[in-house]
Amino acid sequence: MSPTSDSVWSAQDTDPSAIDAALREMLAERHAESDAYVPARVLNLVCIVDRQWSGEIANRLRQVGRYHPSRTIVCAVEARRTRLDARAMLATDADPEADELAEIRETVIVELGEQHLPHLDTIVDPLVVTDLSTVVWAPHGHYRAVEAILHLTQVVLLDSVDEPELDEALDRAHGFSERAYVVDLAWLRSTPWRERIAATFDPPDQRPQLRHITGLHIRHHPDSGIAGLLLAGWLASRLGWQPSQLIDSGNRLSGRLGSSRGHVAIELVPTPQNVRGLVGITIEMAGGTSLSLDRGAGGLHAVLRQRDGSEREWTLLGASRGEAGILGEGIRQALLRDPTYQPALSAACVMAP
Amino acid sequence: MSDGAPATATQPRPSRAPEEVNPLVEGLERLPVHPTTLVIFGATGDLARRKLLPALYNLAHEGALPERFHLVGVSRSDMPHGDYREMAIDAVRQFSRREPDEKVLQELLDEIRYIPGSFDDADVYSKLSDTLDEFDEKTGQALNRAFYLSTAPAFFPVIVKALGDHGLQRHGDSDVRVIIEKPFGTYLEEARALNHEVLSVFDERQVFRIDHYLGKETVQNVLAFRFANGMFEPLWNRNYIDSVQITAAEDIGIGSRAGYYDSAGALRDLVQNHMLQLLCLLAMEPPVDFSADPVRDEKVKVLRAIDAPTPETVPHMAARAQYGPGVSGGDPVPGYLQEEGVPEDSNTETFAALRLHVDNWRWAGVPFYLRTGKRLARKATEIAVTLRPVPHLAFQQDGSLGVRPNTLVLMIQPNEGVSLSLGAKIPGTRMRIRPVQMEFLYGTSFLSQSPEAYERLIMDAMRGDATLFTRNDEVEAQWRVCDPIVRTWEQTAGPLPQYPAGSQGPDEVNALMLGDDRWRAL
Numbered sequence: 001m002s003p004t005s006d007s008v009w010s011a012q013d014t015d016p017s018a019i020d021a022a023l024r025e026m027l028a029e030r031h032a033e034s035d036a037y038v039p040a041r042v043l044n045l046v047c048i049v050d051r052q053w054s055g056e057i058a059n060r061l062r063q064v065g066r067y068h069p070s071r072t073i074v075c076a077v078e079a080r081r082t083r084l085d086a087r088a089m090l091a092t093d094a095d096p097e098a099d100e101l102a103e104i105r106e107t108v109i110v111e112l113g114e115q116h117l118p119h120l121d122t123i124v125d126p127l128v129v130t131d132l133s134t135v136v137w138a139p140h141g142h143y144r145a146v147e148a149i150l151h152l153t154q155v156v157l158l159d160s161v162d163e164p165e166l167d168e169a170l171d172r173a174h175g176f177s178e179r180a181y182v183v184d185l186a187w188l189r190s191t192p193w194r195e196r197i198a199a200t201f202d203p204p205d206q207r208p209q210l211r212h213i214t215g216l217h218i219r220h221h222p223d224s225g226i227a228g229l230l231l232a233g234w235l236a237s238r239l240g241w242q243p244s245q246l247i248d249s250g251n252r253l254s255g256r257l258g259s260s261r262g263h264v265a266i267e268l269v270p271t272p273q274n275v276r277g278l279v280g281i282t283i284e285m286a287g288g289t290s291l292s293l294d295r296g297a298g299g300l301h302a303v304l305r306q307r308d309g310s311e312r313e314w315t316l317l318g319a320s321r322g323e324a325g326i327l328g329e330g331i332r333q334a335l336l337r338d339p340t341y342q343p344a345l346s347a348a349c350v351m352a353p
Numbered sequence: 354m355s356d357g358a359p360a361t362a363t364q365p366r367p368s369r370a371p372e373e374v375n376p377l378v379e380g381l382e383r384l385p386v387h388p389t390t391l392v393i394f395g396a397t398g399d400l401a402r403r404k405l406l407p408a409l410y411n412l413a414h415e416g417a418l419p420e421r422f423h424l425v426g427v428s429r430s431d432m433p434h435g436d437y438r439e440m441a442i443d444a445v446r447q448f449s450r451r452e453p454d455e456k457v458l459q460e461l462l463d464e465i466r467y468i469p470g471s472f473d474d475a476d477v478y479s480k481l482s483d484t485l486d487e488f489d490e491k492t493g494q495a496l497n498r499a500f501y502l503s504t505a506p507a508f509f510p511v512i513v514k515a516l517g518d519h520g521l522q523r524h525g526d527s528d529v530r531v532i533i534e535k536p537f538g539t540y541l542e543e544a545r546a547l548n549h550e551v552l553s554v555f556d557e558r559q560v561f562r563i564d565h566y567l568g569k570e571t572v573q574n575v576l577a578f579r580f581a582n583g584m585f586e587p588l589w590n591r592n593y594i595d596s597v598q599i600t601a602a603e604d605i606g607i608g609s610r611a612g613y614y615d616s617a618g619a620l621r622d623l624v625q626n627h628m629l630q631l632l633c634l635l636a637m638e639p640p641v642d643f644s645a646d647p648v649r650d651e652k653v654k655v656l657r658a659i660d661a662p663t664p665e666t667v668p669h670m671a672a673r674a675q676y677g678p679g680v681s682g683g684d685p686v687p688g689y690l691q692e693e694g695v696p697e698d699s700n701t702e703t704f705a706a707l708r709l710h711v712d713n714w715r716w717a718g719v720p721f722y723l724r725t726g727k728r729l730a731r732k733a734t735e736i737a738v739t740l741r742p743v744p745h746l747a748f749q750q751d752g753s754l755g756v757r758p759n760t761l762v763l764m765i766q767p768n769e770g771v772s773l774s775l776g777a778k779i780p781g782t783r784m785r786i787r788p789v790q791m792e793f794l795y796g797t798s799f800l801s802q803s804p805e806a807y808e809r810l811i812m813d814a815m816r817g818d819a820t821l822f823t824r825n826d827e828v829e830a831q832w833r834v835c836d837p838i839v840r841t842w843e844q845t846a847g848p849l850p851q852y853p854a855g856s857q858g859p860d861e862v863n864a865l866m867l868g869d870d871r872w873r874a875l
Contacts, residue, residue, distance in 0.1 A: 040797045070797070101768055103797050191381075192416050198377035199385035199420045203494070207373040238376045298460035299416065304493075312493055317461055318416030319454040335799075340380035 010087040016126035019086045019108055023127075026090050030104060036096030040070035040103040043334055044134040045157075046124055046149060048142040051076035051111060057139060060327055067328030069135065073127050074109045075120065077142060081113030084123070117145040124149050135183070135334045143172070150179060155334040159185035160226045161276050169226050170349045177342050183333045185326050186227050187341050189277035194234060196293060196300055196316050197283070210239055213264055215284035219271040219294075225253070226348070227277045228268040232257075233348035234340060243350040253353060261286070266351075275320075387528065388421035389497040389815045390488050392481065394472065394512050395504035396426025396437070400534065402444040405503060408807040410445040410453055413461045417812060421496060423488045426467045427477060437467035450805060472508045478519040485521070495527040499815055502533045509533055510550040517554035532561040532814045535626055536617065537828050541836035548825045557825055561814040566627040567821040568806030568813075571769040571795060575634045575736070576643070578763065578771060585761075586639075588740065590715045595758060596867075598737040599631050601725040602875050604681060605732075606854070607703070611694030619673070619705040620842075623725040625835040626823075629656065631765075632721055635736055636711050645819035649827055656830035658713040667841040670709070672850075672862045673702035676728040679854030686728065686854045700847035703727045704858055708865040709834070720867050728854040730875045734765040737873050756786045760873075769795035 007030060009022040030037040049057045054076040061072065089107045096102035108127055116123060128134050137157040138146050146156065156176040163169030169186075176182050201210050216235065220228035236243045242258030246266065253268040271279040273295065280294035288307030293300045293316070300316040321329065378384055391409070393401050412418045426437055441462050445453050466484050470477035489495050500516060502509055513531065516522055522529055533551070538544025551560055566572055579585060588594065601623050607614045614622065633652035640647035662670060677688035689695055689703050704726030711721060740759040762772040770793050777789040813821055823831075852859040857875055866872065 038794055038797055042798055101794060101796065194377070195381055195383055195385070195416060196420060198375060198381055201377060202375050202385035203387055204372040207375050210376070235377075238379065240376075298454070298456035302420070314421060314492070315460050316416070316420050317413040317418055317422070317457055319414045319457045336382070338380045 007090040008087065009089075010085075012085045013083045014086050015084060016123050019088055019110070020126050022088050023090075023106060023108070026088065027104065027106075030090060034096060034102075036100065037092065037102050037104055040068075040105055041129065041132060042070040043132050043331075044128040045069035045072045045331065046075065046128070046134060046136045046153065047072065048075045048077065048120070048136065048138040048140070048145045050140045050142075051078040051081075053140060054109070060324065063324035064328035064331060067331045068105050069331055070103075070132070071106045071127075071129050072108070073124060074107065075124070075145070076109060076111045077114060077117065077140075077145070078111060079114050081111060082115065083113075084116070085111040117142065118148055120145050120148040121152055125152055128152065133334060135331070146176075150176075153180060155183055156180045157183045157185070157330050157334065160230075161186045161189075161224050163226070166225050166229070167352055170229075170345070170352050173345055174349055177345060181334075181337065182341065182345075183330050184230075184341065184345075185330050186224070186277070187230055187338075187344070188326055188329050188333060189224075190227055190231050190234070191329075192300065192316075192318055193231060193278055193281065193293065196302075197235075197281070199316075200291060200302075209285055209289075211259075211261060212286040213239070213259070213283055214262075214286050215265040215282075215290075216267070217282040217284075218266075218268045219279040219281065220268060221273055221276045221279060222270040224276045224278070225268065225270065228253075229348040229351055230344050231278060231281065232266055232268065232351060233346070234344035236347040236351070237343035238340065241347075243347040246351050246353050248353040253351075255351070257351075276323075383415075383417050384816070386417075386419040386812060386815050387497045388419045388492060388494060389499055390423040390425060390485055391499045391501060391811075391815070392425040392427060392485075393501045393503055394427045394508070395502070396467065397428040397430045397440065398503055400503045401426070402440075403448050404805070404807045405501065405811070406441050406444045407449040408805055408811055410449050410458060410461060411451065411805065411808055412812060414451065414454060414457050417808075418461075419497075419815065421492045421494070422461075423492075423496070424462070424465045425481065425484055426465065427472075427481065428467075428469065429471055431469045432467065434465065434467045438462050438465050441465060472504065473511050473515065475515070475519070478515050478521065482519055482521060485524075495525050497528045497530070497815070498524055499530045499532060501811075501814075502531065504534075506534075506536055506539075509547060513551050513554050522554050522559070528559070528817055529555075530559050530561055530814055530817065531555055532563060532811075534563050535565075536621060537562050537626075537823070538832060539617070539621060540839065541829065541832035544828050544832045548829065552825065558817075558819070560822075560825070561810075561819055562823040562825075562828060563810060564626045564630055564823050565806045565810060566630055567823075568808075568810040569765070570804075570809075571765045572631065572634065573821070574769070574795070575631070575763055576648075579635075580639055591717055591719050593740055594719055595739045595741045596720050596722065596870050597632075597635065597739070598722045598724075598873055599628055599635075599735075600723075600737070600873070600875070601628055601734045602729040602858075603725075603727050603732055604729060604855075606676070606681075606686060606728050607689070607692055607695070609693075611692055614703075615695055615699055615701045618701040619703055619725050619727070620835060620839060624705055624707065624723060625831050628723050628725060629831045629834065630823075631736055632709070632711075632723065635738075635763075636716055636721070638715070643820060645822075646824075648820050649824045653824070653827050653830050654713075655711055656827065656834065658711045658716070659709050659834050660712060661833050662837040662841070664837065664841045664844075667838050670707060670865065671838045671842075672704075672706045672859070672865055673842060674704040674726075674850040674852050674859035674861060675699075675701070675848075676703050676726070676854045677851035679728070679856060681728060681855040688851065688854065689728075698847070700842075700849055702842070702849060704729075704852060704862075706858075706862045706865055707838070708867070720870065722865065722870070722872070724858065724862065724872065726852075726858055730855055730857055732767055733875055736763040736765070737761070738763075739870075757788050 007026045087109045090104050092102040134153045135155040136153045160169040218228040246253040246255035256263040273279050282292040284290045290305045292303045299318040302314050304312045468480050633655045636655045637651040640651045675689045706724035709721045738761045742758045756776045760774045764770050773791045774788045776786045779785040850859045850861045
């Protein structure tokens with residue numbers, strides 16, 4: 001839904017106090033116009049982006065559907081800029097109708113230079129709404145700036161798949177996770193897979209099968225090795241497998257993880273597909289049974305192969321959320337807490353070659 | 354059986370071997386649901402088309418349905434599977450809260466089965482049994498079974514009995530559940546008889562009586578508000594609360610529902626179920642946990658603490674009326690008796706108000722005022738809790754609205770939230786006070802869209818969680834309060850008092866108020 005009823009303020013060579021005052025004045029004006037205009041108060045999102053790519057990030061944020069943060073502060077970084085310019089906007093999805101409310105979302109764009117980044121907290125602190133959770137997202141890698149404001153934030157939003165190097169992605173996520181709650185879009189892409197694997201083994205007569213897993217074959221987008229590692233790390237941490245370093249044989253990662261019944265053979269194989277994340281997984285059980293889940297039309301395509309070679313196929317229904325949906329889910333997850341990510345990440349760190 | 358006693362005691366679940374914990378569900382927002390076949394009786398009806406099928410689609414869209422899920426429709430209309438599939442697809446496209454993903458929609462309904470026939474026809478149940486077995490065979494496991502009775506209430510006992518006659522109430526170690534739509538009886542005796550019929554076939558743990566109000570997020574939030582915030586509990590009793598008003602007002606008329614509405618009326622339509630549920634959630638003691646029976650135990654205690662009315666007391670604690678012609682939203686609208694399909698001598702109430710007392714340690718002496726009506730000034734569902742006034746007032750009241758008792762309003766619709774009125778000083782040199790509002794608006798503080806009530810309830814029923822469903826003794830305890838009023842009103846000659854459409858309601862309702870109490874403006 002495109003926002004309407006914009007109020008806009010802008011200034012050059014400004015400062016955070018002036019921006020904050022402008023926001024308060026615009027809110028008061030809207031409220032005076034109609035008391036049906038009320039500011040949303042969910043969370044602050046601080047985006048640190050390259051100024052030249054800020055339009056692309058703005059587009060991504062526009063597409064997140066209903067999962068908008070209530071106040072978005074975009075820090076658009078330009079290398080040699082020395083002064084602060086800013087724009088502040090209020091927007092609602094629609095004008096209020098009788099007896100209905102119109103929620104106001106606030107966006108502040110601050111254009112700043114690299115020289116401002118070491119003390120970015122002094123710019124951001126006056127602009128965040130007090131007592132709301134603050135999320136920081138730096139999709140263009142301004143991690144020093146993230147460090148500068150980490151003490152103001154509760155949540156770091158990142159996408160480990162964006163990191164070109166697997167070990168750097170793991171180190172980064174692990175480093176942040178020790179000091180803030182991390183919402184990793186690479187992890188959220190695997191949610192339907194985790195839910196379905198959990199559901200498959202949930203019937204009481206299937207739960208003992210979890211102790212008899214002997215092999216994992218994980219297929220992932222060539223750029224999404226970390227998605228495969230996180231899924232393997234999740235299973236290892238949940239099922240008590242002993243993680244160990246995998247071997248990189250060029251076109252795949254493989255190895256064996258210790259389990260209470262011996263070991264689990266694991267293989268991560270890059271597999272072409274047109275979306276990032278996981279492509280499929282095959283879980284092998286002692287006795288020759290295996291379960292495969294692969295992307296398919298209308299959901300995940302499941303195949304259960306019995307020892308005698310017979311197969312059953314079905315579809316696990318679910319619509320693709322798309323990349324915009326994943327980002328929206330990331331923002332929503334900033335209000336929740338998933339206790340299983342960090343153990344999965346720790347196991348993935350051990351398994352990384 | 355004495356009033357309020359359960360028709361059949363809740364039977365203990367047969368013991369099974371302790372289940373292993375599934376370590377993979379930790380941290381997941383959506384817990385797995387056991388593979389299930391859902392059978393909708395009344396599959397071509399309005400409720401199925403407008404609510405159930407769209408709810409199932411939305412659950413499928415979100416990946417929330419069980420990993421193995423099959424759907425069977427049963428109804429009287431004679432049509433082949435393919436035609437029913439097309440009807441279901443059209444219903445989802447027309448009524449879903451989101452644009453359907455065609456691939457998901459096709460996959461969901463790809464194997465849907467339709468069994469035409471009368472609900473008392475044994476052949477229907479033989480075919481149903483074969484179809485259910487066929488799905489089990491195809492999936493290689495005994496699926497759970499859920500029978501959703503979305504039919505006219507007269508068919509509830511017929512279908513339940515037939516399911517029992519054909520042995521469909523049990524399925525080995527798998528769970529079989531029956532979901533029963535409202536209204537659950539139209540008198541206490543009927544509700545008891547229906548409970549008896551249902552519980553002669555199913556155990557109480559298998560029965561899920563729907564009150565879709567309980568599936569609404571904002572209704573559940575009443576519990577969160579009360580029991581997740583320490584600041585209210587010390588005040589939540591007769592020492593600090595003066596009165597409670599529960600309002601469910603609609604600005605619309607009966608529309609095309611004359612047939613149903615004229616036989617039900619406002620009391621049966623909203624008070625007996627939804628509004629008494631709101632009263633229970635507001636007045637209940639903290640349950641030991643939020644699983645089904647502890648929550649329902651506490652609600653039943655509240656209902657049993659309400660004095661059952663008698664024919665002598667009803668005129669003093671209940672009032673009714675019908676809307677007459679008036680103006681709504683600037684347009685002239687007809688009165689109830691002029692609505693299409695309503696008998697011109699109808700004595701069905703479109704407005705009902707009650708004054709109830711919960712006679713227990715916490716609430717003795719606190720009046721609970723309930724009112725509901727159609728064609729009122731505005732749409733609003735809310736619970737207003739008025740606190741006692743301060744014991745001594747040191748401020749002058751001259752030249753201002755003065756100090757008024759604090760009122761805490763739990764707003765349920767259309768704007769969900771909580772509002773607290775406080776006294777505040779008017780700017781100026783004098784110490785003058787007027788009430789101001791401190792508001793929390795639900796929609797401004799959360800990102801998630803609330804699921805439709807039916808989505809939540811269908812999932813809970815398939816999962817076997819009965820917390821948001823009404824138990825047998827709870828239904829009977831509700832009827833214990835409402836039955837004497839229904840019967841007294843039926844024996845009282847009309848015509849009923851009228852209130853103009855678009856107004857605040859009838860003046861007669863003011864007689865229910867005690868002392869200085871006044872109905873809140875809508």
